[in-house]
Amino acid sequence: MKELVVISGKGGSGKTTMVAAMAQLSDNPVLCDADVDAADLHLILSPGVIETHDFMAGHTASINPERCNECGKCIELCRWNAISGDFVVDPVECEGCGVCYYFCEQGAIEFPENLSGHWYISESRFGPMVHARLGVAEENSGKLVTRVRQEGAKIAEAGSHDLVITDGPPGTGCPVIAAIGGAAGVLIVTEPSVSGRHDMERVIEVARHFSVPAMVCINKYDLNEAGADDIQRLVKKNNVTCVGLVPFDPAMTKSMVQAKTLFEYDPHAPACEAVRKVWEQVLNRLA
Amino acid sequence: MIISVASGKGGTGKTTVATSLALSLGKDTQLADCDVEAPNVHLFVHPEFRNEEIITVPVPKVDESRCTGCGKCVEICRFNAIVNIADTIMTFPELCHGCGGCQAVCPAGAIEEGERIIGVIQHGLCNGMDFLHGRLRIGEAMAPPLIRQVRSRINPDKTAVIDAPPGTSCPVIAAIKDTDFVVLVAEPTPFGLNDLELAIETVKILKIPAGLIINRSDIGDMGVADYAARENIPVLMEIPYDRNIAEAYCRGEPLVEAFPQWRRRFVRLCEDIDELVAEIAL
Ligand code: SF4
Ligand code: SF4
Ligand code: SF4
Ligand code: SF4
Numbered sequence: 001m002k003e004l005v006v007i008s009g010k011g012g013s014g015k016t017t018m019v020a021a022m023a024q025l026s027d028n029p030v031l032c033d034a035d036v037d038a039a040d041l042h043l044i045l046s047p048g049v050i051e052t053h054d055f056m057a058g059h060t061a062s063i064n065p066e067r068c069n070e071c072g073k074c075i076e077l078c079r080w081n082a083i084s085g086d087f088v089v090d091p092v093e094c095e096g097c098g099v100c101y102y103f104c105e106q107g108a109i110e111f112p113e114n115l116s117g118h119w120y121i122s123e124s125r126f127g128p129m130v131h132a133r134l135g136v137a138e139e140n141s142g143k144l145v146t147r148v149r150q151e152g153a154k155i156a157e158a159g160s161h162d163l164v165i166t167d168g169p170p171g172t173g174c175p176v177i178a179a180i181g182g183a184a185g186v187l188i189v190t191e192p193s194v195s196g197r198h199d200m201e202r203v204i205e206v207a208r209h210f211s212v213p214a215m216v217c218i219n220k221y222d223l224n225e226a227g228a229d230d231i232q233r234l235v236k237k238n239n240v241t242c243v244g245l246v247p248f249d250p251a252m253t254k255s256m257v258q259a260k261t262l263f264e265y266d267p268h269a270p271a272c273e274a275v276r277k278v279w280e281q282v283l284n285r286l287a
Numbered sequence: 288m289i290i291s292v293a294s295g296k297g298g299t300g301k302t303t304v305a306t307s308l309a310l311s312l313g314k315d316t317q318l319a320d321c322d323v324e325a326p327n328v329h330l331f332v333h334p335e336f337r338n339e340e341i342i343t344v345p346v347p348k349v350d351e352s353r354c355t356g357c358g359k360c361v362e363i364c365r366f367n368a369i370v371n372i373a374d375t376i377m378t379f380p381e382l383c384h385g386c387g388g389c390q391a392v393c394p395a396g397a398i399e400e401g402e403r404i405i406g407v408i409q410h411g412l413c414n415g416m417d418f419l420h421g422r423l424r425i426g427e428a429m430a431p432p433l434i435r436q437v438r439s440r441i442n443p444d445k446t447a448v449i450d451a452p453p454g455t456s457c458p459v460i461a462a463i464k465d466t467d468f469v470v471l472v473a474e475p476t477p478f479g480l481n482d483l484e485l486a487i488e489t490v491k492i493l494k495i496p497a498g499l500i501i502n503r504s505d506i507g508d509m510g511v512a513d514y515a516a517r518e519n520i521p522v523l524m525e526i527p528y529d530r531n532i533a534e535a536y537c538r539g540e541p542l543v544e545a546f547p548q549w550r551r552r553f554v555r556l557c558e559d560i561d562e563l564v565a566e567i568a569l
């Protein structure tokens with residue numbers, strides 16, 4: 001079993017639309033949506049949910065005023081200033097470190113585990129899918145990403161699926177680190193903008209840092225051909241393979257509006273041919 | 288006043304709005320890029336960087352000669368960042384949240400505070416405007432402490448515009464919490480609507496007044512506009528799709544500079560936000 005993780009550094013480069021298109025092109029994949037902060041893949045694939053699981057992660061403190069003698073120890077120890085002068089914990093600020101809970105001599109602090117979100121096992125028209133929803137204003141997205149990938153891998157092993165395609169999160173921090181470790185490859189979908197280029201450079205470095213082979217695909221390359229050439233040079237310099245250029249194509253957005261993949265929306269759209277080629281290259285690289 | 292610009296997901300035009308808004312507010316403004324995992328604003332406003340600070344978080348350092356092996360530090364740590372391996376207390380700085388619990392609990396005084404570098408903050412000037420951004424070190428997982436450090440360097444007596452990271456979890460909370468107004472930027476598509484709903488839930492939890500800018504307003508459907516109307520979120524501006532705008536963005540040109548006719552609309556946007564904030568204060 002091999003896992004391909006698709007990331008972009010910045011959002012809006014067409015990553016999820018590409019993942020959906022590639023899901024359709026591949027043979028019997030398992031799909032994971034690891035962009036748990038803003039999961040969108042299910043909007044195209046409309047999977048039928050089979051199992052829903054609670055995602056418990058982290059703890060949040062709260063003070064029971066009946067037992068609190070207002071000694072102030074917790075306020076003094078809390079490094080996030082999460083406890084107000086009148087001994088109320090702000091759950092948004094609380095980091096869940098438990099230091100106040102440990103030191104309160106009155107046993108006035110409760111420290112329950114959080115329900116931070118949910119994850120789902122579903123069936124989509126292209127194969128089994130694992131996805132999740134992190135509660136808003138929650139932490140621990142990295143842990144939820146890890147859970148989604150683990151479940152995806154389990155399903156792949158159990159059902160002899162050769163490939164897991166994971167729609168990854170943006171950025172370079174904890175969710176991305178959780179999303180790429182141990183993958184067979186990452187496909188970075190970028191666009192020929194100054195920010196697309198900058199963020200691509202950062203995620204190439206992250207992939208290198210964690211020793212995951214990276215590939216790059218430039219979407220909407222014709223919006224700035226000079227910029228796309230630049231990116232290709234940069235990619236080469238970094239010893240990363242450019243697996244293809246995809247032209248700007250309104251069908252990318254229009255297909256999403258209709259909850260269809262690019263190929264379902266219009267198999268003759270200009271981007272289709274290019275995405276097909278990218279996919280061939282990706283498969284070659286993974287093999 | 289601090290105005291933050293946020294969106295449920297990236298690539299919606301957040302940076303376009305943040306830069307154009309700041310450039311329209313004039314000299315006495317600060318522009319702070321809090322998207323420390325993917326800081327992009329500088330690519331559009333080309334600040335002249337003046338200085339750089341290295342940002343660290345506290346991590347424990349165990350003095351083996353004093354440690355009695357009692358295990359209290361291991362017991363208090365919620366993040367498995369300090370563990371007992373073969374009778375030696377080892378720390379895993381990259382997992383440490385810097386809560387100070389181990390140090391506070393150690394009966395032998397064997398734990399001192401060391402530091403771990405998480406990134407840098409760079410300060411600069413562009414057109415007389417203060418610019419600053421954080422850059423998370425590659426391989427570093429924890430963005431929120433760096434974002435909080437960027438926030439702490441904003442002068443609250445001046446107007447500031449914050450470009451927030453995408454999403455709805457801890458990094459965005461660190462960037463927008465306690466700001467005076469959030470401008471949410473969304474695209475009128477099913478993805479845009481899904482992510483906007485999450486973003487609105489987030490600003491509601493934080494109790495920050497919000498307004499909406501619909502970017503590429505003519506590429507999708509009515510879902511986003513209908514939702515905003517239902518939720519009573521004022522639509523502050525619509526930016527239609529225009530290939531010329533997209534191309535200028537690719538080249539790194541701020542909207543109000545590539546298309547000066549937009550400057551008036553952004554000045555107007557500043558006034559509208561001022562009015563909305565004043566109304567809420569009443
Ligand atoms: S440490 Fe316990 S008793 Fe003291 S102020 Fe905090 S909650 Fe109250
Ligand atoms: S658990 Fe930690 S962060 Fe939360 S209130 Fe207690 S000391 Fe503060
Ligand atoms: S400072 Fe807190 S998180 Fe870090 S090792 Fe000590 S107890 Fe664990
Ligand atoms: S609490 Fe202090 S003495 Fe006890 S094991 Fe930890 S470092 Fe050693």
